[in-house]
Amino acid sequence: MTPSIAIIGAGPCGLTLARLLECNGIDYVVYERDESEDSNRRGGSLDIHAETGQRALKEAGLFEEFKKHARYDDAVLTLANQQGERVFQAGQGRDAPEIDRVALRQILLDSIPKDKIRWGHLLKGTTQDEDGHHILQFMDGASASGFKLVIGADGAWSKVRPSVTEAKPLYSGNHYIESRISPNSPYYSTMVSKVGAGTLMCLGSSKEIVTQRQGDGSYRIYLGITVPEDFVRGGTVNLTDTESTRRLFLSSAFFGDWADDLKDLIRYSDDFRSWPLYYMDPEAVSWKTVPGLTLAGDAAHVAVPNGEGVNCAMADALVLASKLEAYGTENLDRAVAEYEDDMFRRGAEHIRDGQKMAALIRHEDGPAALISFFNEVMASAAAQAP
Ligand SMILES: Cc1cc2nc3c(=O)[nH]c(=O)nc-3n(C[C@H](O)[C@H](O)[C@H](O)COP(=O)(O)OP(=O)(O)OC[C@H]3O[C@@H](n4cnc5c(N)ncnc54)[C@H](O)[C@@H]3O)c2cc1C
Structure with missing residues (x-):
């Protein structure tokens, strides 16, 4: 029997969502372009934040496993100028431990039955039959259909995105x-x-x-x-x-x-x-909900790196899974509409934060602008502390 939900992309977003659906007993399948789980060992280190990435891992029952790989001592950030002088340090004790992208992917992969992931499936695009059902078209000429919901978690160059918006990165x-x-x-x-x-x-x-x-x-x-x-x-x-x-x-x-x-x-x-x-243009992270299709993670709101991308992607997975659990696969349109309402706001904010951070990082005067920003953030946090 065809699963209710097809997830395109086995990145942090798609796999977190798959794991949460697995926990909630909702049937799904993941299509990933990589040939196997070992064929892509690329990627650096990601800091996982308490309210988003860590929360998703807790809900997925994977936090204890995550802690075995999490590097709390690598949360420290040092700023220097181009003469190499260290001028600022922060982050010691910050609850944003680092984990290698490959390790995070493995934790998530190990939590999902192997037959739920179809490796070597490079999506070319989606089409619709005369009844409006979405059909997945793969590069090798294969196709798949019969899903109640298709979720594009296929990153910045999403092949699902053109079916919901004309916007491009x-x-x-x-x-x-x-x-x-x-x-x-x-x-x-x-x-x-x-x-x-x-x-x-x-x-x-x-x-x-x-x-x-x-x-x-x-x-x-x-x-x-x-x-x-x-x-x-x-x-x-x-x-x-x-x-x-x-x-x-x-x-x-x-x-x-x-x-x-x-x-x-x-x-x-x-x-x-x-x-x-x-x-993405933050204004473009908003579209009229398309029945049976949505986007999550970088596919919806790719931003210049600001330390939030993976966290925002995992938060999308958490919100979408909770809506699917709340409304069930019988009321998917409502679940997707409520998820998108929340995701559009967070996604646009994430892109704007990325732009702001990029301007501070690439300031012609070096680290001074970024240091002032960090000092303001720390002063505001101290003022709000009980
Ligand atoms: C240089 C750099 C550094 C970064 N550093 C950080 C950081 O420190 N902290 C942070 O939070 N974020 C960081 N990011 C951003 C972060 O990597 C992304 O936001 C995050 O990976 C998004 O997850 P995702 O699952 O949505 O997409 P992705 O990680 O892009 O995963 C998409 C998945 O879909 C698959 N796929 C793609 N196309 C297809 C297709 N057509 N058919 C089938 N499968 C497909 C891919 O193989 C992949 O497995 C960085 C990004 C860059 C470029």
Whole structure:
């Protein structure tokens, strides 16, 4: 028998939702483009917030398992300028532990029966039959139908989204170039003594060098730069050529005038990859509810990274699952309408927060603007404390 609900995408949003439906006894199936659970080991570290991501994990009965992988000591954030001087630190004791994306995915995957996930299913789009039922069309020519509800949790480039809105992600003007320094690097021991736990953000001249410790002790390095959308695709840089990539980013066009210590992070980095950063127009995160179809997570409201993306996606899963439980699969339109009402507000706010944070991070004067913002937030929290 066809399950009531099809979830497209086995990311944090789709899998959290699947687990919550599993707990509530609602039948579902997940379609994921990756060939198997081992075929995508990509992704850095995510901080999971108390009121959203952690709450979803608690409701899903997975919080104890999460705590085995959660790194509370990596919640610390240090800010430095482009001369490498540490000018601010916060986050010690903050209830926002880090977890590797791969570890989070594994916890969620282990909590769902294996036959509920159809690997190697790359969705091409959705169509409708003459009765208005949605049909999933896959790239390999296969199709699936008969669902009461299709949920697009298929990330920024969602193939479900065109069936609910014409809006598309917009390029922010910024890229992160990701790389890493592994424990077998000759620079690793220096890295540990100089950087240690948590995240170090070095800001200046509207650029960033960010380091983030991972669960296996390695470090991800993110170079935040303002470049055209086709910077990598157009051939300005060939990221598979490590030496020429390092030379380009060490040149005066990028980080040539930064402190030598910080340039070492580029000199010893390898495995370069690019993340062009996209966001939805917050005004577009609102549409007339389409019977039998909705979006969740980045598919609905991709934002430039602000530490909230995965949390907002897991909150979507929590709200949607609770509405589906409350109204049952017999009153799906109401469940979806109430979920979307809540999601539209949170999603648009998340995108605006991302834009605000990006402007502070990429400020031409370096970390001062971001420090003032953090100080204001901390002062306001202290004033509200009992
Ligand atoms: C560089 C970078 C750093 C980030 N750092 C943080 C951070 O520190 N904290 C934070 O909260 N957020 C962070 N984010 C944002 C966060 O990664 C996302 O908000 C979050 O992963 C969204 O989850 P999701 O499940 O909605 O989408 P995704 O994680 O994108 O998952 C979508 C899933 O759908 C699958 N899929 C995609 N297309 C199809 C298709 N056509 N057919 C079938 N399956 C498909 C994908 O393979 C994937 O498994 C960062 C993002 C970037 C780019």
